[in-house]
Amino acid sequence: MAASTQGNLVEMNWDPITRIVGxxxxxxxxxxSKRRVxxxxxxxxxxxxxxxxxxxxxxxxxxxxxxxxxGICGDNHATCSCYxxxxxxxxxxxxxxxxxxxxxxxxxxxxDHCIFQENLVAVDFCEKMVRATNPGVWEKAAKTEARHAADxxxxxxxxxxxxxxxxxxxxxxxALQTSRYTREMFCLMEGRHVHPSTxxxxxxxxxxxxxxxxxxxxxxMRYVEFVKRAVPMHDDxxxxxxxxxxxxxxxxxxxxxxxxxxxxxxxxxxxxxxxxMTNWGRHMYVTPGVVVDGxxxxxxxxxxxxxxxxxxxxxxYEDWQGKEMFVREDPLGNKVDPRxxxxxxxxxxxxxxxxxxxxxxxxxxxxxxxKDDLPLDTGGGPLARLWATALAKLVDIGYVKSxxxxxxxNFPKSxxxxxxxxxxxxxxxxxxxxxxxxxxxxxxxxxxxxxYFVEQGxxxxxxxxxxxxxxFKVPRDAxxxxxxxxxRGVLSHHMVIRDGKIANYHPYPPTPWNxxxxxxxxxxxxxxxxxxxxxxxxxxxxxxxxxxIDIMRTVRSFDPCLPCGVHMxxxxxxxxxQIHSPSMxxxx
Amino acid sequence: xxxxxxxxxxxxxxxxxxxxxxxxALTAAMQPSIEDIVLGTLPGLPKVDVHWPLIAxxxxxxxxxxxxxxxFFKGARGEINPFVLVIEGSIPNExxxxxxxxxxxxxxxxxxxxxxxxxxxxxLAPKALLVLAVGTCATYGGIHAMSxxxxxxxxxxxxxxxxxxxxxxxxxxxxxxxxxxxxxLSETIAYLLYQAAGQAPxxxxxxxxxxxxxxxxxxxxxxxxxxYYEQGDFGREYGSQKCLVKIGCWxxxxxCNVPKRGWMGGIGGCPNVGGICIGCTMPGFPDKFMPFxxxxxxxxFSSNLIRGYGALIRSLRSLTQxxxxxxxxxxxxxxxxxxxxxxxxxxxx
Numbered sequence: 001m002a003a004s005t006q007g008n009l010v011e012m013n014w015d016p017i018t019r020i021v022g023x024x025x026x027x028x029x030x031x032x033s034k035r036r037v038x039x040x041x042x043x044x045x046x047x048x049x050x051x052x053x054x055x056x057x058x059x060x061x062x063x064x065x066x067x068x069x070x071g072i073c074g075d076n077h078a079t080c081s082c083y084x085x086x087x088x089x090x091x092x093x094x095x096x097x098x099x100x101x102x103x104x105x106x107x108x109x110x111x112d113h114c115i116f117q118e119n120l121v122a123v124d125f126c127e128k129m130v131r132a133t134n135p136g137v138w139e140k141a142a143k144t145e146a147r148h149a150a151d152x153x154x155x156x157x158x159x160x161x162x163x164x165x166x167x168x169x170x171x172x173x174x175a176l177q178t179s180r181y182t183r184e185m186f187c188l189m190e191g192r193h194v195h196p197s198t199x200x201x202x203x204x205x206x207x208x209x210x211x212x213x214x215x216x217x218x219x220x221m222r223y224v225e226f227v228k229r230a231v232p233m234h235d236d237x238x239x240x241x242x243x244x245x246x247x248x249x250x251x252x253x254x255x256x257x258x259x260x261x262x263x264x265x266x267x268x269x270x271x272x273x274x275x276x277m278t279n280w281g282r283h284m285y286v287t288p289g290v291v292v293d294g295x296x297x298x299x300x301x302x303x304x305x306x307x308x309x310x311x312x313x314x315x316x317y318e319d320w321q322g323k324e325m326f327v328r329e330d331p332l333g334n335k336v337d338p339r340x341x342x343x344x345x346x347x348x349x350x351x352x353x354x355x356x357x358x359x360x361x362x363x364x365x366x367x368x369x370x371k372d373d374l375p376l377d378t379g380g381g382p383l384a385r386l387w388a389t390a391l392a393k394l395v396d397i398g399y400v401k402s403x404x405x406x407x408x409x410n411f412p413k414s415x416x417x418x419x420x421x422x423x424x425x426x427x428x429x430x431x432x433x434x435x436x437x438x439x440x441x442x443x444x445x446x447x448x449x450x451x452y453f454v455e456q457g458x459x460x461x462x463x464x465x466x467x468x469x470x471x472f473k474v475p476r477d478a479x480x481x482x483x484x485x486x487x488r489g490v491l492s493h494h495m496v497i498r499d500g501k502i503a504n505y506h507p508y509p510p511t512p513w514n515x516x517x518x519x520x521x522x523x524x525x526x527x528x529x530x531x532x533x534x535x536x537x538x539x540x541x542x543x544x545x546x547x548x549i550d551i552m553r554t555v556r557s558f559d560p561c562l563p564c565g566v567h568m569x570x571x572x573x574x575x576x577x578q579i580h581s582p583s584m585x586x587x588x
Numbered sequence: 589x590x591x592x593x594x595x596x597x598x599x600x601x602x603x604x605x606x607x608x609x610x611x612x613a614l615t616a617a618m619q620p621s622i623e624d625i626v627l628g629t630l631p632g633l634p635k636v637d638v639h640w641p642l643i644a645x646x647x648x649x650x651x652x653x654x655x656x657x658x659x660f661f662k663g664a665r666g667e668i669n670p671f672v673l674v675i676e677g678s679i680p681n682e683x684x685x686x687x688x689x690x691x692x693x694x695x696x697x698x699x700x701x702x703x704x705x706x707x708x709x710x711x712l713a714p715k716a717l718l719v720l721a722v723g724t725c726a727t728y729g730g731i732h733a734m735s736x737x738x739x740x741x742x743x744x745x746x747x748x749x750x751x752x753x754x755x756x757x758x759x760x761x762x763x764x765x766x767x768x769x770x771x772x773l774s775e776t777i778a779y780l781l782y783q784a785a786g787q788a789p790x791x792x793x794x795x796x797x798x799x800x801x802x803x804x805x806x807x808x809x810x811x812x813x814x815x816y817y818e819q820g821d822f823g824r825e826y827g828s829q830k831c832l833v834k835i836g837c838w839x840x841x842x843x844c845n846v847p848k849r850g851w852m853g854g855i856g857g858c859p860n861v862g863g864i865c866i867g868c869t870m871p872g873f874p875d876k877f878m879p880f881x882x883x884x885x886x887x888x889f890s891s892n893l894i895r896g897y898g899a900l901i902r903s904l905r906s907l908t909q910x911x912x913x914x915x916x917x918x919x920x921x922x923x924x925x926x927x928x929x930x931x932x933x934x935x936x937x
Binding site: 013015016023046047048049053055057058060061064065068069070071072074097115119166167173176179180181183184186187188190191192193195196197198200202203205206207208215316348350351353466467468469471 | 602603605606607608609610611612613615616618621622623626627641643657680685686687688689690691692693694695700701702730731732734735736737738739741766767825826827828829832846850851852853855856857858859861862863864865866868874878879880881
């Protein structure tokens with residue numbers, strides 16, 4: 001078997017990793033002598049062509065259409081598109097409309113992070129998986145007392161691992177139920193999951209009765225009770241991995257290059273006018289920001305907007321260099337780059353997949369800091385959101401507070417538990433474990449923010465301000481952009497209207513940022529980069545028992561949509577070639 | 589038809605042009621839930637082995653028993669029987685280009701290139717007990733098949749042919765909806781499993797291949813706002829509690845049970861909760877319903893027609909309602925009983 005040969009590369013591929021926005025394949029070469037991944041390519045085998053078939057359509061159809069981009073967070077698209085349309089039409093929804101959208105989106109975060117964390121990610125950490133990949137670690141887990149046993153009820157880390165065994169595990173089954181009543185909360189606000197029926201530019205069609213808020217809040221308090229157990233439970237589980245396998249922090253570790261586009265508008269600040277975007281962006285209840293090497297580079301949405309670049313390099317498209325520019329200057333007079341989404345042309349060119357040349361339908365979004373096109377990732381969503389918001393120190397709504405180096409969440413008492421304060425502290429690494437840990441803490445964030453939004457919305461209703469929608473006219477010519485956070489990270493929509501029709505529309509969800517291939521500079525995308533840096537801790541050698549669990553955990557830590565079907569092919573244990581130097585590991 | 593002891597395999601391909609929203613919707617289903625189906629909670633359900641990318645917990649190398657894609661190769665080789673083939677996503681036309689692929693699912697070991705979804709259908713459909721198309725993309729084409737699309741996308745009905753029947757004589761079963769209502773899908777799957785076990789007759793389908801009991805009524809017939817329509821009382825802006833046909837709702841002519849069933853657990857929906865019906869269960873979706881936020885042309889005529897009648901009915905009802913909102917006159921304190929009862933002890937007798 002390959003493992004016996006020193007210094008050999010074994011080709012290992014996972015395809016399909018089924019994902020919400022199409023499908024994903026991860027192609028690697030693993031060096032078993034060094035127990036390290038040497039090379040990784042991320043590919044996607046699906047093309048649908050939204051930017052093409054939206055041209056010429058009525059701009060008011062944009063949120064209905066773009067919702068269909070994603071089957072787990074389509075509502076994030078619908079929301080982002082409505083933000084973008086509000087800007088283009090110059091309409092500001094009534095405050096109540098915005099609180100209702102915030103409540104719907106908060107429920108989406110609660111549901112989505114819950115099902116992904118407990119029913120998909122957790123399977124990689126469950127008893128059955130750990131027994132199969134790291135029997136030594138399982139033995140230790142069974143004997144390790146859980147530090148927060150009093151909070152979650154599981155005596156040992158092994159008990160936690162058993163609780164998340166698929167279907168058999170009680171926490172696994174509870175999470176499925178939790179993912180359902182949180183979706184009911186979503187449906188209360190946005191009508192239907194996952195493609196909302198009640199969102200419109202100008203506001204919402206939801207009927208804002210007292211009952212609406214009662215039905216939501218009753219469920220939210222059940223979720224608060226759930227979060228009070230889920231967060232300490234995951235802390236115990238993830239801390240254990242660091243303790244049981246020294247060096248595990250290097251799994252999925254990459255340079256801190258995080259982007260967050262902000263979430264939850266403050267209707268008192270947000271008028272959807274581009275000229276005021278710097279200000280209202282900073283009032284969002286999740287603060288936008290770019291974090292490089294642990295430092296906040298900017299939290300100005302205008303700068304974030306202007307820095308976006310769409311690169312090709314390894315993707316199945318023709319370049320649009322020299323084609324018509326739709327937007328040369330933004331409304332503030334700043335120059336807009338030809339590679340900015342406002343100016344992008346999508347020209348598909350189907351062809352054979354050749355790793356190392358053209359190998360994916362995903363493009364390479366990058367963020368230009370004035371010098372370099374940085375391959376930002378989203379940390380799966382939560383890590384970047386928590387990090388950017390913590391550093392900015394702008395959010396303080398009682399239930400949620402940013403301290404400058406941490407995020408604090410304050411919960412009232414719930415069914416069986418007293419008031420609880422939780423704190424997420426900025427970690428040392430942007431790695432697999434911290435992406436996963438952040439997902440649990442962001443569930444707390446969404447729940448805590450939800451409590452605030454209920455209060456605000458209910459206040460409007462009690463004071464008789466029940467209008468949820470404002471009228472608008474579609475201008476003959478206009479541009480718009482929308483920024484929010486999809487569950488798994490940054491989301492932007494850019495639209496150009498000409499003659500009352502869509503002339504250009506380019507949405508950028510988180511997955512292209514994270515799953516992007518090597519760009520025109522040769523810089524790999526975040527999955528590729530994170531996997532390439534990953535040491536192998538799995539106790540199995542490169543035989544048929546090997547699962548590549550450390551690689552799977554890394555890919556999933558980015559939350560490549562709902563997926564879960566990370567299905568692995570061992571390239572028949574085929575020895576490829578001698579490694580000449582470890583410098584194949586790309587760094588950015 | 590297999591007996592109760594047979595394991596029915598479900599091969600689920602979500603790699604059409606899709607958002608996986610139908611897979612996600614299925615995790616929301618509660619009547620029955622996926623746990624009910626997989627664990628066989630419902631009496632009489634056959635044992636199922638579900639090869640569904642979304643939930644499959646196990647992973648393993650090529651050749652091992654828990655290798656996901658290997659099940660599809662087994663199906664194509666005729667090594668598992670019976671199996672239900674589930675397709676999610678529209679089917680792009682792979683013949684309109686010289687090379688490459690619009691969508692793929694796993695690789696061809698011979699070439700190392702992706703196996704396209706249409707190729708999987710070609711391989712698997714002839715061997716399947718039945719083909720189930722989930723979501724409007726897979727049934728009729730849906731969003732990705734709208735005008736000006738670059739991929740030539742279509743539904744499974746278009747790809748295999750509307751008259752296509754499985755080797756067991758079962759037509760393509762369609763559960764449309766964008767995405768499908770969660771319980772509509774899980775209930776149809778349960779029905780088909782009962783049918784596969786020989787415990788239920790042929791699933792009753794309408795002409796568009798939808799389960800009849802789920803789709804024979806219109807949105808309007810099940811909508812709790814239809815009363816406003818009857819009274820000619822129409823919402824003019826979003827957020828109104830009234831009938832939404834004047835601002836884009838197609839409910840009166842769309843086959844769908846969502847306002848009646850709610851989205852999940854009886855909660856949510858479309859026009860019943862303030863969202864216009866955009867016709868997402870229909871073969872004509874989306875093009876025939878766009879622009880979505882304009883009044884449907886037919887509604888202009890019918891809603892004007894009902895206006896006079898509705899206004900009259902409304903004012904008559906308002907009179908009656910006023911009366912009904914007042915209590916009968918005998919409910920009051922004092923020395924006298926005014927209910928009409930005359931007991932012997934009553935002072936006046």
